[in-house]
Amino acid sequence: xxxxxxxxxxxxxxxxxxxxxxxxxxxxxxxxxxxxxxxxxxxxxxxxxxxxxxxxxxxxxxxxxxxxxxxxxxxxxxxxxxxxxxxxxxxxxxxxxxxxxxxxxxxxxxxxxxxxxxxxxxxxxxxxxxxxxxxxxxxxxxxxxxxxxxxxxxxxxxxxxxxxxxxxxxxxxxxxxxxxxxxxxxxxxxxxxxxxxxxxxxxxxxxxxxxxxxxxxxxxxxxxxxxxxxxxxxxxxxxxxxxxxxxxxxxxxxxxxxxxxxxxxxxxxxxxxxxxxxxxxxxxxxxxxxxxxx
Numbered sequence: 156x157x158x159x160x161x162x163x164x165x166x167x168x169x170x171x172x173x174x175x176x177x178x179x180x181x182x183x184x185x186x187x188x189x190x191x192x193x194x195x196x197x198x199x200x201x202x203x204x205x206x207x208x209x210x211x212x213x214x215x216x217x218x219x220x221x222x223x224x225x226x227x228x229x230x231x232x233x234x235x236x237x238x239x240x241x242x243x244x245x246x247x248x249x250x251x252x253x254x255x256x257x258x259x260x261x262x263x264x265x266x267x268x269x270x271x272x273x274x275x276x277x278x279x280x281x282x283x284x285x286x287x288x289x290x291x292x293x294x295x296x297x298x299x300x301x302x303x304x305x306x307x308x309x310x311x312x313x314x315x316x317x318x319x320x321x322x323x324x325x326x327x328x329x330x331x332x333x334x335x336x337x338x339x340x341x342x343x344x345x346x347x348x349x350x351x352x353x354x355x356x357x358x359x360x361x362x363x364x365x366x367x368x369x370x371x372x373x374x375x376x377x378x379x380x381x382x383x384x385x386x387x388x389x390x391x392x393x394x395x396x397x398x399x400x401x402x403x404x405x406x407x408x409x410x411x412x413x414x415x416x417x418x419x420x421x422x423x424x425x426x427x428x429x430x431x432x433x434x435x436x437x438x439x440x441x442x443x444x445x446x447x448x449x
Contacts, residue, residue, distance in 0.1 A: 159351045160370075161418070166322055167329045167365050168169065171285065171393040173414040174231075180416065181444035182259065185235050187363075190332075192243055193223070194238040194351065195235070195305075196227055196236055197234075197235065197236055197238070198237050199228070199237060199238045199239075200449060201235045201434070202208065204238075204239075204273065204430070204434050205239065206221075207430050207431060208224075208239050208241075208427055208431075209241075210223065210229050210249070210425065211423050211426045212411075212423055212428045213224065213242060213330075214421075214423060215411060215414055215415070215419050215420050215423025215424075216414065216415070217414075217415045219387065219413040220411065220413050220415070221242060221245060221247050221411075221412045221413060222241050222242060222243045222409070222410070222411050222412075223239065223242050223243060223244075223246070223247045223334050223335040223408070223409075223410040223412070224241040224242070224243060224335050224339075224407075224408070224409050224410070225239075225240055225243040225334075225335035225336045225407065225408050226238040226239040226405060226406075226409075226429075226431055227339060227343070227405070227406050227407065228401065228403050228404065228405050228435060229346075229404045229405075229406070230402070230403055230408075230438075231364075231401070231403065237396035238342060238405070238431065239431070240335075241314045243334060243336045243339075243426055244334050244335075244336050245318075245332070245334055245335075245337045246332040246333060246334045246337075247248060247332065247334070247390075247410050248329060248331060248332065248385060248388075248389045248390045248394055248412050249326055249331055249332075249333040249383060249389070249394075249410055249414035250326045250331075250383030250384055250385045250410075251286045251325065251327075251381060251382060251383040251384065251392070252326060252333075252381050252382075252383040252392045252393070252394040252408065252410065253286075253291075253321075253323060253324065253325060253326030253331055253333070253383070254282065254286065254324070254381055255321070255341065255342065255381050255394055255395075256294050256304050256307070256308070256321070256324075256338075257291050257294050257298070257324040258279050258282075258283055258294065258339060258354070258357055259307065259327070259345060259354065260295070260296050260298045260299075260303050260307045261275070261279055261295075261297060261298045262350055262353070262354060263298075263307055264297075264298040264299055264303055264304075264437075265297060265298060268297075269353045269354070270353070270387070271352075271353050271356065273431070275297070275403055276294075276353065278290065278368075279294055279357060280305075280356065280357045280392035282294060282391040283358060283359070283365070283381060284357070284358075284359055284364060284366070285365055285366060286365075286366050286381075287384060288325035288326075288327045289325075291323075291324045291326075292323065292324050292325055292406065294324060295323070295324025296324075298406045299320050301323075301374065302321075303323075303434060304321045304324075305321060307341075308321075308341070311340055311341055311344050312340065313337050314343070315332060318334070319332055319333060319334070319337060320330060320332040321376055326383055326385075329387075329388065333410070334407040335409065335410050336408075337408075338408035338410075339393045339394075339408050341390075342394065342395065342396070342406045342408070343406050343442075344405075346396070346404070346406055355379050355395075355396060358371065358379040358380055358381055358395050358396070359375065359380065359381070359382060360375075360376060360378070360379050361374060361377065361378035361379075361380070361381070361428075362374070362375025362376060363375055363376055364413050368384060369426060370421070370425055371425050371429060371448040372430060374428075374432045377397055377398050377399070377432050378395065378396070378397045378428055378432070379395050379396050380393045380394055380395025380397075380407075381393070381395055383410070384417055384421075388413055389413065389414050389415070389416055389417045389420060390410075390412050390414065390420070391411045391412060391414055391417055391420030391421045391423075391424055392408075392411060392415070392424075393407075393408075393409050393411065393424045393428065394407065394408035394409070394410075395407065397428065397431065397432055397435075398432075398440065399432055399435035399436045400436045401435065401436060401437070401438055403435040403438055404429040405432070405435065406429060407428070407431070409427060409428070411423065418445060425446030442444055
């Protein structure tokens, strides 16, 4: 009887430990234990900053344009701010920022994919840095196809709604639909995971390499993000991470659907992210100070 009771206690304890995300033997990466970042973000109230970004996106628009934008910041003392939102929940064409979803799905499904220096990691890094569409479809195939991407989104609390559609792994399809908040929710989970270093190293760096080598040179090295471009019914996009000199970290997605031209949309994105990083460079390193200065 005592032995039976002990067995029940041990079994119950093992179930509790498993529920806490302790790694167990699996063919998947331990990133499956990462939880979404659903904590409340305080709004950043700064009229000058908001007006500056509104003006930038308005200048990059015509009557057909939809900007879906979500920019969040994490302070050096744990502060969490919603810096800027513009139709953040509206689903639009994500272009090649879809590769963020493809790469993170690969990290979840294939343990070796997130091991820096492995052949699969190197393949994904080449795909992300230079936005190779054929390579992206190969990565999607390795990871279990479209259903695996949907499963990943469901895991992070993103419902399979009418507005969300995954049509391929590259973002080349004009049928893809994601919102800025969808991307930021996944990127926030990436940031909270033990795979953030490996994942961030996949991304082009502004003014340094990949598809961002010739962009935002005035803030070079502070933005690591996936670019996106579609030339017919022009779409320009950027999603990833940024850092300020004062220790603030940014998680963002900026999706410009049906912009007047690729160049106009791209310039708007670069100007907006330059404004974000420049503003954060002067932001006090405490949420209380932020509230007191606005």
